[in-house]
Amino acid sequence: MKVGAEEAGEPPMDAAPKTAVNRGISRLDFIMRIVAVIGTLGSAIAMGTTNETLPFFTQFIRFRAAYSDLPTFKFFVVANAIVTAYLILSLPLSIFHIVKSGARATRTVLIILDTAMMAFLTSGASAAAAIVYLAHKGNTRANWFAICQQFNSFCERVSGSLVGSFIGILVLLLLILFSAVALSRN
Amino acid sequence: MKVGAEEAGEPPMDAAPKTAVNRGISRLDFIMRIVAVIGTLGSAIAMGTTNETLPFFTQFIRFRAAYSDLPTFKFFVVANAIVTAYLILSLPLSIFHIVKSGARATRTVLIILDTAMMAFLTSGASAAAAIVYLAHKGNTRANWFAICQQFNSFCERVSGSLVGSFIGILVLLLLILFSAVALSRN
Numbered sequence: 520m521k522v523g524a525e526e527a528g529e530p531p532m533d534a535a536p537k538t539a540v541n542r543g544i545s546r547l548d549f550i551m552r553i554v555a556v557i558g559t560l561g562s563a564i565a566m567g568t569t570n571e572t573l574p575f576f577t578q579f580i581r582f583r584a585a586y587s588d589l590p591t592f593k594f595f596v597v598a599n600a601i602v603t604a605y606l607i608l609s610l611p612l613s614i615f616h617i618v619k620s621g622a623r624a625t626r627t628v629l630i631i632l633d634t635a636m637m638a639f640l641t642s643g644a645s646a647a648a649a650i651v652y653l654a655h656k657g658n659t660r661a662n663w664f665a666i667c668q669q670f671n672s673f674c675e676r677v678s679g680s681l682v683g684s685f686i687g688i689l690v691l692l693l694l695i696l697f698s699a700v701a702l703s704r705n
Numbered sequence: 706m707k708v709g710a711e712e713a714g715e716p717p718m719d720a721a722p723k724t725a726v727n728r729g730i731s732r733l734d735f736i737m738r739i740v741a742v743i744g745t746l747g748s749a750i751a752m753g754t755t756n757e758t759l760p761f762f763t764q765f766i767r768f769r770a771a772y773s774d775l776p777t778f779k780f781f782v783v784a785n786a787i788v789t790a791y792l793i794l795s796l797p798l799s800i801f802h803i804v805k806s807g808a809r810a811t812r813t814v815l816i817i818l819d820t821a822m823m824a825f826l827t828s829g830a831s832a833a834a835a836i837v838y839l840a841h842k843g844n845t846r847a848n849w850f851a852i853c854q855q856f857n858s859f860c861e862r863v864s865g866s867l868v869g870s871f872i873g874i875l876v877l878l879l880l881i882l883f884s885a886v887a888l889s890r891n
Contacts, residue, residue, distance in 0.1 A: 589846070649836055703809045
Protein backbone atom coordinates (compact mmCIF):
# COMPACT_ATOMS: atom_id res chain seq x y z
CA MET A 520 0.00 0.00 0.00
CA LYS A 521 2.71 2.44 0.97
CA VAL A 522 4.75 1.77 -2.16
CA GLY A 523 1.63 2.15 -4.27
CA ALA A 524 0.91 5.54 -2.75
CA GLU A 525 4.41 6.78 -3.51
CA GLU A 526 4.23 5.46 -7.06
CA ALA A 527 0.99 7.38 -7.59
CA GLY A 528 2.99 10.61 -7.19
CA GLU A 529 1.99 11.53 -3.64
CA PRO A 530 4.67 13.38 -1.70
CA PRO A 531 6.48 11.57 1.13
CA MET A 532 4.95 11.80 4.60
CA ASP A 533 7.13 14.57 6.03
CA ALA A 534 6.85 16.86 2.98
CA ALA A 535 3.05 16.98 2.98
CA PRO A 536 2.54 19.01 6.22
CA LYS A 537 5.41 21.33 5.19
CA THR A 538 3.66 22.17 1.92
CA ALA A 539 0.35 22.59 3.75
CA VAL A 540 1.90 24.99 6.29
CA ASN A 541 3.60 27.00 3.54
CA ARG A 542 0.32 27.17 1.61
CA GLY A 543 -1.41 28.37 4.77
CA ILE A 544 1.26 31.03 5.23
CA SER A 545 0.81 32.13 1.61
CA ARG A 546 -2.95 32.45 2.07
CA LEU A 547 -2.45 34.52 5.22
CA ASP A 548 0.09 36.60 3.24
CA PHE A 549 -2.57 37.37 0.61
CA ILE A 550 -5.20 38.37 3.19
CA MET A 551 -2.74 40.54 5.13
CA ARG A 552 -1.67 42.36 1.97
CA ILE A 553 -5.30 43.35 1.40
CA VAL A 554 -5.54 44.57 5.03
CA ALA A 555 -2.37 46.64 4.50
CA VAL A 556 -3.77 48.09 1.25
CA ILE A 557 -6.92 49.21 3.10
CA GLY A 558 -4.78 50.81 5.82
CA THR A 559 -2.36 52.71 3.58
CA LEU A 560 -5.01 53.71 1.04
CA GLY A 561 -7.24 54.98 3.85
CA SER A 562 -4.34 56.97 5.30
CA ALA A 563 -3.48 58.52 1.95
CA ILE A 564 -7.08 59.53 1.26
CA ALA A 565 -7.76 60.76 4.82
CA MET A 566 -4.62 62.91 4.83
CA GLY A 567 -4.97 64.03 1.22
CA THR A 568 -8.48 65.43 1.73
CA THR A 569 -7.78 67.23 5.00
CA ASN A 570 -8.31 70.96 5.15
CA GLU A 571 -10.08 73.30 7.49
CA THR A 572 -11.19 76.88 7.13
CA LEU A 573 -11.93 78.63 10.39
CA PRO A 574 -15.32 80.41 10.58
CA PHE A 575 -13.74 83.81 11.36
CA PHE A 576 -11.28 85.98 9.47
CA THR A 577 -9.55 89.33 9.71
CA GLN A 578 -9.23 91.92 6.98
CA PHE A 579 -5.98 90.44 5.72
CA ILE A 580 -5.89 86.79 6.67
CA ARG A 581 -8.37 83.97 6.17
CA PHE A 582 -7.45 81.19 8.58
CA ARG A 583 -7.17 78.04 6.55
CA ALA A 584 -5.16 74.89 7.12
CA ALA A 585 -4.58 72.15 4.54
CA TYR A 586 -2.32 69.12 4.64
CA SER A 587 -0.30 70.62 1.78
CA ASP A 588 0.84 73.49 4.03
CA LEU A 589 3.30 71.09 5.65
CA PRO A 590 5.76 69.32 3.30
CA THR A 591 5.98 66.37 5.70
CA PHE A 592 2.28 65.63 5.22
CA LYS A 593 2.76 65.74 1.43
CA PHE A 594 5.55 63.17 1.80
CA PHE A 595 3.21 61.08 3.98
CA VAL A 596 0.54 61.03 1.26
CA VAL A 597 3.09 60.17 -1.45
CA ALA A 598 4.65 57.38 0.66
CA ASN A 599 1.25 55.86 1.43
CA ALA A 600 0.17 56.05 -2.20
CA ILE A 601 3.37 54.39 -3.45
CA VAL A 602 3.15 51.60 -0.84
CA THR A 603 -0.53 51.04 -1.73
CA ALA A 604 0.42 50.70 -5.42
CA TYR A 605 3.26 48.31 -4.55
CA LEU A 606 1.00 46.16 -2.36
CA ILE A 607 -1.62 45.88 -5.11
CA LEU A 608 1.07 44.96 -7.66
CA SER A 609 2.47 42.32 -5.27
CA LEU A 610 -0.90 40.51 -5.00
CA PRO A 611 -0.36 38.36 -8.15
CA LEU A 612 2.99 37.19 -6.71
CA SER A 613 1.20 36.35 -3.46
CA ILE A 614 -1.36 34.26 -5.40
CA PHE A 615 1.53 32.55 -7.22
CA HIS A 616 2.94 31.54 -3.81
CA ILE A 617 -0.40 29.95 -2.83
CA VAL A 618 -0.32 27.86 -6.03
CA LYS A 619 3.40 27.06 -5.91
CA SER A 620 4.28 26.97 -2.22
CA GLY A 621 7.87 25.78 -2.81
CA ALA A 622 8.94 28.94 -4.68
CA ARG A 623 12.18 30.41 -3.37
CA ALA A 624 13.44 33.10 -5.75
CA THR A 625 10.15 35.02 -5.80
CA ARG A 626 9.82 34.79 -2.01
CA THR A 627 13.32 36.27 -1.63
CA VAL A 628 12.44 39.10 -4.02
CA LEU A 629 9.25 39.74 -2.07
CA ILE A 630 11.12 39.87 1.29
CA ILE A 631 13.55 42.46 -0.11
CA LEU A 632 10.85 44.63 -1.71
CA ASP A 633 8.63 44.36 1.40
CA THR A 634 11.54 45.48 3.56
CA ALA A 635 12.29 48.48 1.34
CA MET A 636 8.60 49.47 1.28
CA MET A 637 8.31 49.06 5.05
CA ALA A 638 11.27 51.39 5.54
CA PHE A 639 9.70 53.91 3.16
CA LEU A 640 6.29 53.77 4.85
CA THR A 641 7.87 53.98 8.33
CA SER A 642 9.82 57.09 7.37
CA GLY A 643 6.70 58.79 6.03
CA ALA A 644 4.54 57.83 9.01
CA SER A 645 7.03 58.76 11.72
CA ALA A 646 7.98 62.06 10.11
CA ALA A 647 4.27 62.91 9.99
CA ALA A 648 3.85 61.71 13.59
CA ALA A 649 6.68 64.03 14.71
CA ILE A 650 4.94 67.00 13.09
CA VAL A 651 1.53 65.98 14.47
CA TYR A 652 3.05 65.78 17.95
CA LEU A 653 4.48 69.28 17.47
CA ALA A 654 1.10 70.57 16.25
CA HIS A 655 -0.57 69.15 19.38
CA LYS A 656 2.00 70.05 22.03
CA GLY A 657 4.08 72.80 20.45
CA ASN A 658 7.56 73.52 21.77
CA THR A 659 8.15 76.43 24.11
CA ARG A 660 11.95 76.34 23.77
CA ALA A 661 11.84 76.68 19.99
CA ASN A 662 8.88 79.07 20.20
CA TRP A 663 6.70 76.81 18.06
CA PHE A 664 3.05 77.13 19.03
CA ALA A 665 0.53 74.31 19.23
CA ILE A 666 -1.61 75.05 16.18
CA CYS A 667 -4.15 72.42 17.25
CA GLN A 668 -5.74 74.91 19.63
CA GLN A 669 -7.07 76.76 16.59
CA PHE A 670 -7.32 74.05 13.97
CA ASN A 671 -9.01 71.42 16.05
CA SER A 672 -10.76 69.27 13.47
CA PHE A 673 -7.75 69.55 11.11
CA CYS A 674 -5.54 68.11 13.84
CA GLU A 675 -7.94 65.32 14.72
CA ARG A 676 -8.23 64.23 11.12
CA VAL A 677 -4.45 64.36 10.58
CA SER A 678 -3.83 62.33 13.74
CA GLY A 679 -6.43 59.77 12.73
CA SER A 680 -4.92 59.32 9.29
CA LEU A 681 -1.68 58.12 10.90
CA VAL A 682 -3.44 55.02 12.26
CA GLY A 683 -3.91 53.32 8.89
CA SER A 684 -0.28 53.89 8.05
CA PHE A 685 0.96 52.32 11.29
CA ILE A 686 -1.37 49.33 10.72
CA GLY A 687 0.29 49.01 7.30
CA ILE A 688 3.76 49.03 8.91
CA LEU A 689 2.77 46.31 11.39
CA VAL A 690 1.26 44.15 8.64
CA LEU A 691 4.38 44.56 6.45
CA LEU A 692 6.53 43.53 9.45
CA LEU A 693 4.42 40.37 9.89
CA LEU A 694 4.56 39.70 6.12
CA ILE A 695 8.38 39.74 6.22
CA LEU A 696 8.29 37.46 9.28
CA PHE A 697 5.99 34.95 7.53
CA SER A 698 8.01 35.06 4.29
CA ALA A 699 11.24 34.39 6.21
CA VAL A 700 9.64 31.45 8.04
CA ALA A 701 8.24 30.02 4.77
CA LEU A 702 11.64 30.45 3.10
CA SER A 703 13.49 28.67 5.93
CA ARG A 704 11.00 25.74 5.81
CA ASN A 705 11.48 25.10 2.07
CA MET B 706 38.90 8.74 -6.75
CA LYS B 707 35.50 10.41 -6.70
CA VAL B 708 34.03 7.81 -4.39
CA GLY B 709 37.07 8.13 -2.12
CA ALA B 710 36.64 11.87 -1.89
CA GLU B 711 32.99 11.50 -0.91
CA GLU B 712 33.84 8.85 1.66
CA ALA B 713 36.39 11.22 3.21
CA GLY B 714 33.47 13.50 4.09
CA GLU B 715 33.96 16.17 1.42
CA PRO B 716 30.76 17.78 0.20
CA PRO B 717 29.54 16.96 -3.32
CA MET B 718 30.70 19.21 -6.14
CA ASP B 719 27.65 21.46 -6.39
CA ALA B 720 27.39 22.06 -2.64
CA ALA B 721 30.95 23.37 -2.25
CA PRO B 722 30.52 26.73 -4.08
CA LYS B 723 27.16 27.24 -2.33
CA THR B 724 28.82 26.93 1.09
CA ALA B 725 31.65 29.21 -0.03
CA VAL B 726 29.20 31.88 -1.23
CA ASN B 727 27.18 31.65 1.99
CA ARG B 728 30.38 31.94 4.04
CA GLY B 729 31.34 35.01 2.01
CA ILE B 730 27.91 36.52 2.67
CA SER B 731 28.30 35.79 6.40
CA ARG B 732 31.70 37.51 6.50
CA LEU B 733 30.27 40.55 4.70
CA ASP B 734 27.38 40.47 7.20
CA PHE B 735 29.85 40.68 10.09
CA ILE B 736 31.80 43.60 8.57
CA MET B 737 28.59 45.48 7.71
CA ARG B 738 27.27 45.08 11.24
CA ILE B 739 30.42 46.80 12.53
CA VAL B 740 29.93 49.62 9.98
CA ALA B 741 26.32 50.01 11.17
CA VAL B 742 27.45 50.08 14.82
CA ILE B 743 29.90 52.91 14.03
CA GLY B 744 27.12 54.83 12.23
CA THR B 745 24.43 54.51 14.89
CA LEU B 746 26.82 54.94 17.83
CA GLY B 747 28.27 58.05 16.18
CA SER B 748 24.77 59.43 15.63
CA ALA B 749 23.72 58.79 19.23
CA ILE B 750 26.86 60.46 20.62
CA ALA B 751 26.79 63.39 18.17
CA MET B 752 23.13 64.13 18.93
CA GLY B 753 23.42 63.40 22.65
CA THR B 754 26.22 65.92 23.19
CA THR B 755 24.71 68.74 21.15
CA ASN B 756 23.99 72.00 22.87
CA GLU B 757 24.69 75.63 22.12
CA THR B 758 24.60 78.73 24.28
CA LEU B 759 24.44 81.98 22.35
CA PRO B 760 27.04 84.62 23.34
CA PHE B 761 24.39 87.24 24.16
CA PHE B 762 21.53 87.30 26.64
CA THR B 763 18.79 89.59 27.88
CA GLN B 764 17.87 90.31 31.47
CA PHE B 765 15.43 87.42 31.58
CA ILE B 766 16.45 84.86 29.01
CA ARG B 767 19.73 83.12 28.30
CA PHE B 768 19.54 81.72 24.77
CA ARG B 769 20.47 78.10 24.99
CA ALA B 770 19.55 75.13 22.79
CA ALA B 771 20.12 71.49 23.67
CA TYR B 772 18.97 68.33 21.91
CA SER B 773 16.82 67.51 24.96
CA ASP B 774 14.62 70.55 24.29
CA LEU B 775 12.94 68.59 21.51
CA PRO B 776 11.40 65.22 22.47
CA THR B 777 11.94 63.92 18.93
CA PHE B 778 15.70 64.29 19.32
CA LYS B 779 15.55 62.38 22.62
CA PHE B 780 13.73 59.56 20.83
CA PHE B 781 16.41 59.69 18.12
CA VAL B 782 19.19 59.20 20.70
CA VAL B 783 17.30 56.35 22.41
CA ALA B 784 16.55 54.60 19.09
CA ASN B 785 20.18 54.85 17.98
CA ALA B 786 21.46 53.59 21.33
CA ILE B 787 19.09 50.60 21.34
CA VAL B 788 19.97 49.67 17.73
CA THR B 789 23.70 49.97 18.57
CA ALA B 790 23.23 47.61 21.53
CA TYR B 791 21.27 45.16 19.38
CA LEU B 792 23.90 45.21 16.61
CA ILE B 793 26.69 44.51 19.10
CA LEU B 794 24.68 41.65 20.65
CA SER B 795 24.02 40.21 17.17
CA LEU B 796 27.75 39.96 16.35
CA PRO B 797 28.20 36.51 18.00
CA LEU B 798 25.31 35.18 15.90
CA SER B 799 26.98 36.65 12.82
CA ILE B 800 30.25 34.83 13.73
CA PHE B 801 28.23 31.61 14.23
CA HIS B 802 26.96 31.99 10.63
CA ILE B 803 30.53 32.26 9.32
CA VAL B 804 31.42 29.00 11.08
CA LYS B 805 28.17 27.19 10.27
CA SER B 806 27.04 28.61 6.94
CA GLY B 807 24.10 26.21 6.56
CA ALA B 808 22.23 27.51 9.63
CA ARG B 809 18.59 28.27 8.92
CA ALA B 810 16.73 28.90 12.16
CA THR B 811 19.20 31.52 13.44
CA ARG B 812 19.25 33.28 10.06
CA THR B 813 15.45 33.51 10.13
CA VAL B 814 15.56 34.95 13.66
CA LEU B 815 18.19 37.46 12.54
CA ILE B 816 16.09 38.57 9.52
CA ILE B 817 13.09 39.20 11.77
CA LEU B 818 15.06 41.10 14.45
CA ASP B 819 16.97 43.09 11.81
CA THR B 820 13.67 44.10 10.22
CA ALA B 821 12.19 45.23 13.54
CA MET B 822 15.34 47.20 14.39
CA MET B 823 15.43 48.76 10.94
CA ALA B 824 11.83 49.95 11.36
CA PHE B 825 12.70 51.36 14.81
CA LEU B 826 15.82 53.17 13.55
CA THR B 827 13.97 54.49 10.48
CA SER B 828 11.19 55.93 12.66
CA GLY B 829 13.72 57.69 14.92
CA ALA B 830 15.79 59.04 12.04
CA SER B 831 12.91 60.29 9.92
CA ALA B 832 11.08 61.89 12.84
CA ALA B 833 14.32 63.74 13.67
CA ALA B 834 14.77 64.63 9.99
CA ALA B 835 11.26 66.13 9.89
CA ILE B 836 12.08 68.35 12.89
CA VAL B 837 15.51 69.31 11.50
CA TYR B 838 13.83 70.32 8.25
CA LEU B 839 11.39 72.46 10.22
CA ALA B 840 14.27 74.02 12.20
CA HIS B 841 16.02 74.94 8.95
CA LYS B 842 13.08 76.12 6.85
CA GLY B 843 10.38 76.90 9.38
CA ASN B 844 6.74 76.98 8.27
CA THR B 845 5.03 80.28 7.59
CA ARG B 846 1.52 78.78 7.50
CA ALA B 847 1.84 77.26 10.97
CA ASN B 848 3.82 80.28 12.23
CA TRP B 849 6.80 78.12 13.18
CA PHE B 850 10.04 80.04 12.80
CA ALA B 851 13.32 78.68 11.47
CA ILE B 852 15.37 78.51 14.68
CA CYS B 853 18.52 77.71 12.69
CA GLN B 854 18.97 81.42 11.96
CA GLN B 855 19.89 81.87 15.61
CA PHE B 856 21.26 78.48 16.61
CA ASN B 857 23.51 77.90 13.67
CA SER B 858 26.09 75.47 15.04
CA PHE B 859 23.38 73.57 16.95
CA CYS B 860 21.52 73.01 13.68
CA GLU B 861 24.61 71.96 11.77
CA ARG B 862 25.54 69.41 14.40
CA VAL B 863 22.00 68.03 14.61
CA SER B 864 21.80 67.71 10.81
CA GLY B 865 25.19 65.99 10.70
CA SER B 866 24.20 63.47 13.34
CA LEU B 867 21.40 62.22 11.07
CA VAL B 868 23.93 60.93 8.54
CA GLY B 869 25.22 58.07 10.70
CA SER B 870 21.68 56.94 11.39
CA PHE B 871 20.76 56.83 7.70
CA ILE B 872 23.95 54.89 6.96
CA GLY B 873 22.80 52.43 9.65
CA ILE B 874 19.38 52.09 7.95
CA LEU B 875 20.98 51.41 4.55
CA VAL B 876 23.35 48.82 6.04
CA LEU B 877 20.48 47.07 7.86
CA LEU B 878 18.51 46.99 4.57
CA LEU B 879 21.48 45.33 2.85
CA LEU B 880 21.90 42.91 5.80
CA ILE B 881 18.29 41.75 5.40
CA LEU B 882 18.85 41.41 1.63
CA PHE B 883 21.98 39.26 2.15
CA SER B 884 20.32 37.13 4.85
CA ALA B 885 17.34 36.46 2.57
CA VAL B 886 19.66 35.48 -0.31
CA ALA B 887 21.71 33.20 1.97
CA LEU B 888 18.52 31.63 3.33
CA SER B 889 17.13 30.95 -0.15
CA ARG B 890 20.43 29.32 -1.25
CA ASN B 891 20.54 26.85 1.66
